[in-house]
Amino acid sequence: MEPHDEIENVLQPDALLWAMEPLGPPLGEAACSSWDSRRFPTPQEQQAAFDGEPTVPERGIPQARAMCRTCPLLESCRRYAQDSRDEHAFLAGATVDERRKKWRKTGEIAKRRRRVAELHALHVPTATIAQLLQCGESSIRSDLRKLGKGRSHLPPTA
Ligand code: SF4
Secondary structure (H helix, E strand, C coil), rough: HHHHHHHHHCHHHHHHHHHHCCCCCCCCCCCHCCCCCCCCCHHHHHHHHHHCCCCHHHHHHHHHHHHHCCCCCCCHHHHHHHHCCCCCCCCCEHHHHHHHHHHHHHHHHHHHHHHHHHHHHCCCCCCHHHHHHCCCHHHHHHHHHCCCHHHHHHCCCC
């Protein structure tokens, strides 16, 4: 018997499926699920905006953004956008391009933190880490705090 067989015997199939599946779209009454005639002249134009293909971008994007701001599912939609890395739809008040920029920034921060952790483990002083990584010392201190390496563990600055 494989280890996962035991788990399958203990857990409800739905629970296991739910845990294994990527995070789904938010459940509930989304603002974008019904036509807002005050913001969009036609349901089709609204749909196109949320499909990420606005027929009139200068109108569709701000109006879709405004709808998202009032949506009760905004937070869960934001998490879904982040976790799913959806590359098409307008989600949680942001276009795909806007989300891509954020993903890049998040990736850069994660990469810098990995370097900070490695250098810190080698007892490289904070100021030197900042110089090596060409960023402010305060960013490095912040990274170290996020990495759980509080002030008392910081090596002295150069
Ligand atoms: S936050 Fe915006 S895209 Fe997400 S469900 Fe609500 S209205 Fe739709």
